[in-house]
Amino acid sequence: MILNHLWGLYAHPIEEWQTIDNRHESATYSLSHIALIALIPSLMGYYSSVYLxxxxxxxxAVFLTHNSAVLIGIAMYFALIIG
Incomplete structure (x- = not known):
């Protein structure tokens, strides 16, 4: 996962990019991380619109109902995935 390489990209970028290049990850592995990372803004959007x-x-202050926020969160998630 690219998040595992964040420190290396800051501390020693040339070596870290070589490590990333040498490690060939499958498409399924990469897409699973994209699916996981896309959850973060969707969940935060839900939380902030319902509770904050x-x-x-x-x-x-304007709040959304639970049902409205769930629908918008799902739409946001798929929009981020399809992108």
Missing amino acids: GWKIGTGD
Whole structure:
């Protein structure tokens, strides 16, 4: 997973890119990480719209219902995957 290489890319980028190049990962392995990483913004979008809400100007905070946020979160996830 590319996240395992983050420190190496900062500390010694040339050697780390060679390591990444030498390690040939399958398409399934790479796509599984994309699917996992795409969950993060979808889940945070759900949480923030249901529990934190947002405020425009001086009005009251606006929240989404659970059902609306789930549908938007699912749509966001697939939009990130299809991308």
